[in-house]
Each structure stands twice: as C-alpha cells, then as structure tokens.
Amino acid sequence: MYADPVPLLAAEASPWLAVLGRFHPVVLHLPLGVLPATALLEFGALLLRRAPPRGAVLALAWLGALTGALAAGSGLLLAREPYGGDTVGQHQVLGLVLAALLLLAAVLALRAGRLPFRVVLAAALLVMVPAGHLGGSITHGADFLFAPLHRTAARAAPTAATASEYERIIAPLLERTCTKCHNPDKQKGDLLLTTREGMLAGGENGPVLVPGRPDESPLVTRCELPLDDDDHMPPADKPQPTAAEIAALRAWVAAGAPF
Template identity: 40%
Template sequence: MPEIDSLSDLIPVFGRMHPLLLHLPIGMLVGLALLEIGNAIGRKPAASTFLVFFGAVTAAAAAASGLVLHEEPGYVESRVLELHEQLGLATAVCALVVFLLRAFGATTMYRWALLITVGVMIPTGHFGAEMVHGKNFLLEPLEQEEEPAPTVPTPSVEDGPTLASYEQHVVRFFQAKCNECHGDRKVKGGLRMDSPEALLAGGDGGPAIEEGVAPEDQELLYRMLLPIDDDDHMPPDHKAQPNEAEIELIRAWLLAGAPFDAEFELAEGAELPVTEAEPPASETGAQAQAPRAVPEAVLDSMRERLVHVQPVREGSNLLWVDFAAPASQVDDAMVRELLTPVVDWIADLSLARTQVTDTSLELIAVMPQLERLDLRGTAVTTAGLQQLVDHPHLRELVVSRTKLDDAATSALQRLPALEHLWIWDAGLSAEAIEGLRAALPEVVIDAGDLGDSAMLETEEKPEFTSDAPPVDAPSEAEIAAAEALAQKPTINQVCLVSGKEIDPQFNLEHNGQVIGFCCPNCPKTFLADPDKFLAKLESSDG
C-alpha cells in the first residue's frame, strides 16, 4: 500500500484522474444541451438546477486536474497543449456562467450560454485527443491506408553482407514510427527516442536498450513483437505499424549491441527498408532532418510583429529568425508565443539586445534544428545556459555582454557540436576563458582578445577634381549676415518657444525686430505661428 504523509501527496493523484473526470462534463453538458433544445421546442421548463450545477462542478474539476497533470514531467510545451489548456479553462468558466444564469432564472440566456459552452468544449476535446493520439486522429481512419514500404533487394553473396547504420537507417525508422509520441514535443512513458542519449537513458519502465540481453527480450523490440491487440504493443494499433524489414533492422541493431557510430550486419536474407529520399549531400546534421514547410500563416503572424524570418538558405524549410527590430519590446512571453509554433524549424535564432531571461532558454533548448544562437546583450545567466547542455547541433553561440560567471565553462564544455563561441564582456575571468580554451582546443573562442584581422586591401587617397564647396554650404555673404545678426540686441531674454536661455547664433529678424532662440529648431516652430509666440511675449511684458 502506498504511504500518504500529507494531503499534498494526493495532488498528483488528482491530476492523474483527468482522463476520468474530463468525460463527466462532456456527457453532462452535451446531454443538457440536447435536453434544452427539446424543452425549447416543446415550450417546457428548463432542466433541473442541480443537473446544471453538477455539469459546472465536473467541468471545473476536469480543468483543475488537467492543470495539475500538466506539471508532471513528460508534457513538453507545445501549441496544441496550450490551446487545449486555454480552451479547457474557458469551458469551465462558461459552465459556471451557465449555472449562474440557470440559478437566477434567466432561461433564454442560460440556453444560449449552454450552446456556446458546448461549442467551446468541442475543440477542447479535439486538441486533447491530438495530444494523446497524435495529429489528425479523428479523420485518420478515412484516409487511404498507405501500402507497406517496399524493400531494397538483398545484395548477392558476391557483394558481401548487407550493412546498415544508426544514422542512415535506425534513426529514420524512429522518426517515422516512434518520435511522434517519444520525441521533443511529447514524452510518453518518460521515454524519448530522438537521440542516442535519450535512448540510453530509458524511460519510466526502465532501460529501452540493455547490454548483453537478447534482442527479443529488450523492451524496444519486445513491444513491437507483441500481438497488435495487446495493450503494451508499440506502436499503438491505430498508428502505422513496422513492416518485416523494419523489425529485422531493429533486431540486427540490438544484436550488434545497438551501435550509434559503427555499421552493423543484417541477418542473412534480410533486406533494408526503403526510407524517404536521401537528403542532399551538402546537408548534414540538423539540416538532414528538416521538417515539412512551416505554414505561411505562422510566418505572417511573426512578420506582423516586426520579427525577421526567412529560410536559412534557398530550398530549405529551416528558418533564420531575428528579433532585432522589436528588440526593446521582446520578452519571454513574446518569445514563447511566437516561437512555440515553429520550434521544429528554427536553425538560426537571434535574440540580441532583447529583454529575455533564462526562462526563454527552456524553449530554445528543445529546438532540435538549432545551429546558431545569438544572446548578446541579454540578461541570460549561467543557470539559463545550463539548459543548452548536450544540444546536438548548436555550432555557433554568442553570449557576449550577458550575465555569466566562471561556472558557465562547465556548461559550454558540454555542447558537442560547438565550433565558434563569442564570449567577450560576459562576466568570465581571464583564467576561466583560458581554461575553456584548453578544454576546447578545436573551438574558436572570441573573448575580444584575438586581435585585429589582417588588412586585406587599402583604398588610395581620393583626388577631387576641384575645390568647390559642398552644394548646401552657405555663401560668404550669408555667413557675414548671420554674424552681424548675432551681435544685435534681442527683444527677448529667453526663447519664446522653449523658455530656455537664448543663443545669439540662432537669432532671427522678424518684422524689423531681432528675436532670440535657443536652438535651430525653435525658429522653425516660431515662423509656423509667430503671432502666437509674440502674444506670449506681450503678456509677459504686461
């Protein structure tokens, strides 16, 4: 029996009741709506107040349990989760309003509010199902089922054994069949399968890969071999299932010790599964795993907020996103709002001189394609930088003029793909920087002490064809007139426009009177409405 030391221990249990509680308001509110439609047509009284109260209470309980469940690990922030949560709260609020209208006898308004509540509840349920079962769960049965992937003919004996590798074959199988529920956006059972480190870490049920254990007894393959109607079978029965070639690929990989870097042999007679077209040879790493094109509407919403966004290169779906234009207004909330929908597409991100803090690093850390990050001039600290540890593709990092300290060196040493680091004026001591260079000899570390670049070319001194002055330069006569005017007494001691002390070089002659001003802009303002300012002078004299 589990031990309960305090009532707070029951809070997570309440959160896990969310799948049970959420069905109660759905049944109650939809049933009430149908009942009230019949009552309205038959001109009958409204439903019992108690039923309406029960519907409101269950809606509130479902929303509250969902918020508690959200706090558990395994729920990565996403736009779908955010919409589901917001609409769930809206449903609970609407249900409460429905109860209050019914309690006060406002029957007509109550019935309309009930219909609105059901309308809000429908997309809430849709996004919830998409979170649990994947995108397009509702209409997936209507789509034409894809034929099993063809296989590549096995090479002849003369060609030697068929070889496969994790990068070219296994990782693509995981992307196609596993990562939707075990990736960076959703982590079912605490297991991620989108990187070697995550696979080795295992999940809530223990390790996914075990050394010295037969492939069929390892969790990874064992679940694939279970009958499809078994509750523990993976992938779930409503998802695309692995074909024989794919199962043999995983079996051979596990039998070889699950190598991530070396090739391994398939069993005799086994065939390689055909995957999607190979990426261009010039694209590796994150670029080789580029997602489909980002919806144009999402890009338009970012551009409306003055965020610069464009492909990192022609023909690529990956994005360069730069917040330079609205930098002074950019905070953590704005970053989360605009970048969550494109988290899978960002390869180059600049947040330089924005108002972001360590909070934004939580989202940035789960950007699977990120290769370059500019955080210069922000309030990011060592604690925030820790969240980037072990990022697989981050090659260039700019943290100049941030709030780091010497402890940041440990996090920087755990960026496996790092090639170039800009770290001047970031709070690190000279000793820490030298230690970092010694630990990362292959990384170019610019701390502002690399010296000037070599001069490539100089331009010859220009030769002018004449000594003519610039077109807008005043003539000698104009200069002499201005000097004479500056010597004349003025009718005022302070500027008529600003009230500041006058400067003789900005004197102006108007209707035979010399008027003094404090700057070159005030005479322009005066000439736009001279009577207004002269009246001010006369009133002060009076």
Template identity: 35%
Template sequence: MGNTVEVSDWIIFIGRFHPLMVHLPIGIIFAGISMYFLARKKKFSQMKSAIPFLMGAGAVSAVLSCIFGYLLSFQGGYDNEALNAHQWMGMALAIFAVLAYVSVVWKKTKRIVVLQSGLMVFLLVGLVYTGHLGGNLTHGTSYLTQYSPDPVRKLVGLPPKPVKRPPVTLLDSADIFLDVVSPMLSDYCVSCHNPGKSKGDLILSTYERILKGGENGPGVVGGNLAKSELFRRVSLSEHHDDFMPPEGKKPLSVEQKKLLELWIMKGAPDKGQMGNFEIDRDYLLAANKVLGLEGQGNNSLAKRVEPADSSVVASLNAKGYLIRTISGGSNLLDVSFLSNGNKESVNIEELLPIKDQIVYLSLGNLNLRDEDLEVIGQFENMVRLNIHSNPITDDGISFLGRLENLEVLNLYGTKIGDIGLEGLVLLQKLSRIYLWNTQVTPEKVGNLKAKHPDLEINMGEVSS
C-alpha cells in the same frame, strides 16, 4: 509546463485522474444542453426539472477537470503551445459552465433566456473544440485528420493525403525502413512520441528524430544496439519502469523486435530494399510474419531446400565460382564467377546440380549466349539475376520466362529489345529491371510503366 518540473509524486498521481475526470463534464453538460433545447417542446417539458442538476454537476466536474489537468501538466512531455491552448480553452469552458448553471437557476426573464441559449451553444462548441485539443495532446496533432478523406481535408485547409506505399507482396523488395520499421513505430510508439506530445523529449514520427532520440540519449545508433536507447527500451522486461510502450499499450512482438534489431545492425538506413542486405534466416522468417507474407508462398528467401552437395560446391569453387550462403542457417546460395580472363571457360551446365539452391546469380560480362540462358531458365528459385554485358538477345531472354520467383534482373549492356522485354514483364514477382545500354526503346518503357506502375525500370544507372 512543456518541460518536466520536479514536483511531488502526489501531484502527478492525482493529475493522472484527469483523463477519467474529463469525461464527466463532457457527458453531463452535453446531456444538460440536449435537455435544455428539447424541453422547449411541450412533450419534453418534464425534462426542465433535471436541467439545473445536470448543469450544476457539469460545472463542478468541469472545474475539477481543470484542476486535475493542471496537475497533470507538471508531468511534462507536451508541446507548450498545444498544452496552453487546451488549458485556456478548458478553463474558459469551466467558467461558462458555471455561468450556464447560474443562468438556469436565476429568475427567468427574456434577457436571461437569450443569455442561456447563447451559453448553451458556446458550451456545445467549446466541448467539441476542447476535446479535440485534448485529443491532439494525447494522440498527436494528426490524430483526427490522419484518416479524413480528401474533401474534408480540403475543407479545413489541409493538403491531400500522402500517397500510400503499395502493400508489400515480395519480401526481397520491401524497404527495410519505410515498409518495416516506420510502420511499427507509427503503430506502437508515435501516439506518445510526436511533435505535440514528446514524452522524454523523444519524437518518433520522422527518421531524423528517431536517430536523434530524447533526454536519455540517441534513439538509434547505427550498428550499435547497446547505444540505441529505443531498442533498449523495447527490449526490457515488461515489468521494468523504463519499458516501452507503457503498461496498458500493446508491446512490440518478438518478431518486430528482431526486425528493429536487424535495421539497427545494418546501420539504420533511411531506405534500402531487404534483398540488398545479407540477412540471417531468423530475421527473414520474422519479416515474413510481420509483413503478412507467411504461408502465401511469396517469400522466396525463406524457402527450405536441402543443402548443396559439398563436393559439387568445392569443385565449382576450384573452377572460379564464388559460392556463398545468403545468410547463416540458410541453404540458399549466392553464386558469382571470378573472371580469370578466359571467358570461354564458363560452363553454365556445371551449376545444374545446385540449381534448386541458387537464388542470387551474378554472371556479368562472361560472354554468355542464348543457349546459356536456356540452362539458367531451369533455376526455378532464382530471385536476383545479373547477366549484364553479355551478347544475349530476345531469343535467349524468352527462356527466363520460366523463373516465376525472379524479382530483380540486370540486363545492362545486352542486346535485348522490346520483344524480349514484353515477355519478361509477365513475371508476376519481377519488381526491378535494369536496361541501360540495351535496344529497348523509351516508348516501350513508357508503355510498360503505365501498365505496370509497380515495376521499376531503370534506364540510366548501372547496378550490380
């Protein structure tokens, strides 16, 4: 019954009472078993009279649960193996519930009493196991084990829990899929779309299956919202038959939908830090809220600053600077220099009038000196700084210690050494630093990685 079968709506309608009905035998049979063993003690002997009724009611409700569950299976969307295991275990439980009822109303003999005890123990174990299989169908096979501690996982033969991603404290360093999109889908969608319960043949527990989609087409098509069935479903009116998630489950917020839209429009990558994309202000604010950074002062790219003087920007552009806003609706600037072959023509002090607006600055291979870094140290809103291939030293690097918002720093091909690096890692927001072809020693890098495990120190790749 793993695949959807065309049947009457009445069958599906009646079958959907299975979750309601299935709790009756669980409660009734458990109460009957408890009374059966308690009644063996003299002070609880008055319970004996209630046991036949409870076991009879439990047997009837167990049989009805099997019938309703069988009808529900025609709805489809379940893993065949998991569904069959739950069905057969449920039917076995119903049969033994009937036998247990017969045994308690049968004429008492020593053999019957032994049989009763065996049936009661089997029913108790069967209730737990059948319920576990049903939970797997409803919530996925990892529902029970997802949050189990490692000693329990080891006991049942499961691998240790995967290492959690560190909490996001800097928006620029958040991974657009691993930190933003994947957690949203896990919280809101995976309970109905997992390997054990793939409604519409749609599985959303892995990146590959998210893109693949289900019976209605691709789940996500990078750069194309119209062809991305997943986005279409979550964007419909909540009253639409195709809206996801179904009624009764919490839908994605407006901000979460915007972030899903952003991810798709950026090509639906499987990884990539937010700071590597050009993102409009509305999306930055949505990410800030969803990731819990709102009001914490951690989101440097969502700051409000006055627009830069247009005449100053025009003058700088004429001198070879390339100045762009980081996103539509933002006054924050991305500044680089278009080299004209005359490296002596760069005057960093010319950028001081727009220092509050600059968050990205790229001045690689421009013959910058230590005194230039003293000027750059005044750019307090700086988030990413690329000054590779300049003859700067530890003396100049010390001025960058003022850049409290700095997250990414490229020092490839400079003369920075261990002393300069030691001072930089004290910057609380610094998350990535590029040090290939510098005088920093591997020993110093190893020590710093041990002290600052969240700091990415790149010693072998050139990055812009």
C-alpha cells in the same frame, strides 16, 4: 525525450497531487456527459414548444459547473507533468474557458430570464468540441481520427519499395547499427528490432513504425536527428547508418514498410 526537470520535481514533491492530476482523463468525461444532457433538456423543450423542466435543468447545470471545475483542476495538475507541446497549451486554454462557461451557465440558470442562460449553454457546447478534440489529440496523437483513411490510401498507392528491398537494404542496416541494443536479450527502450512483430509493437513510448508515415515513425525520425541530439539513434558513439541508408529507410516506410 525533452524533459523539463521542474514539473518532475513538482510531481515528486506532491505525489498525491500528481495522482489527482492523472484522474483528469477519467473526470473530464463527467462534464462531457452532463453538458449535452443539460442542453438536450433545455433546447429539446424549446423545440417541442414546452416549458423546460427548470428544476432538472438547474440541477444539471450545477452538476456541470462542479464537474467542469473538477476536470479543469485535475487538468491543471496534470499539465505540471512533462508532456510539453503546443497542443497541451491550447487544450488548457479551451478547457479553462469551458469550465468558466459552465459556471456562468449555472449562475444564469438561477435567474428568471432564459435567454442569457441559453446563449452561454450553446457557447459551452461549441467550445466543448475543439477542447475535447485537442485533448484527444494529446492522448491518441493528432491524426488518431483519420489515420485509418491514410493507411488505406498508403496501401493502395503504388509501392516504390518492395519486400526484397527490405531484405537487401533495411534488414542489414538494422542488423549492423540497431539490433545490438534492440534484440530479445537486450531490449533497450522496450523495443525489439529483430522481428516484424517487434517493430510494429513499438517501444516504451508507443509505436515506432507507422507504415506509410515516415514522419510519425521514430524508427526513421530518430535516425535523422542531429548526432548531438539526445534522442538520436543509434547513440552517437556507436556505428552510424549512412545518409543513403537513412534515405532508403524513409522511402521504405513511406512505401508502407513491406516485409
């Protein structure tokens, strides 16, 4: 995997900061709860044509600003760890914008005029949605929300590969080039490739086989990487599958990985 040595060193130099950063996925839920509550009080009163409960709104607005700052701070610490990826950068920008809007809203809530406060509050709500979604994409994978739909579609699609193809091509391929290292006695990368359960359970970095989605299945993609790539499987000095075998592996996963 791509690993940037600098953030790793930073985490080693200040382990407590790293721990604080890892509280980000917990802390961020505070403003996610407080902000809609603030909006509900303020805009709910507006809809009911009543005066908003100013004291409660003010208290919530400042709670939002404080917890927003906590979430942003811990997020910045967490971003020093080597997650990488564009999603982290985009999530970071939106998260910082959201924290700034929360602070601005809290300041405006102190003033007599309601309109600027309401505009900023609505803007914060709008920014919260993509910021939260991108954050979720980082932890659950970009496709988390709609993956169940794709999976159903993959199952309904006519399957080119059949279970007998697994017996004929895939099992011998795994046996010849993979299971020397991914077996019950020697489970490299915490990955077991000798059983169906093992393949579906995945390895130390999560799933390796997503039926119907070869591009999201490291079982396929790591074999397709160039030989000199550190993540290429099997390791470069070991017996390699042929191009035709890798293509068959891809087709089998695309067809829903029937066993």
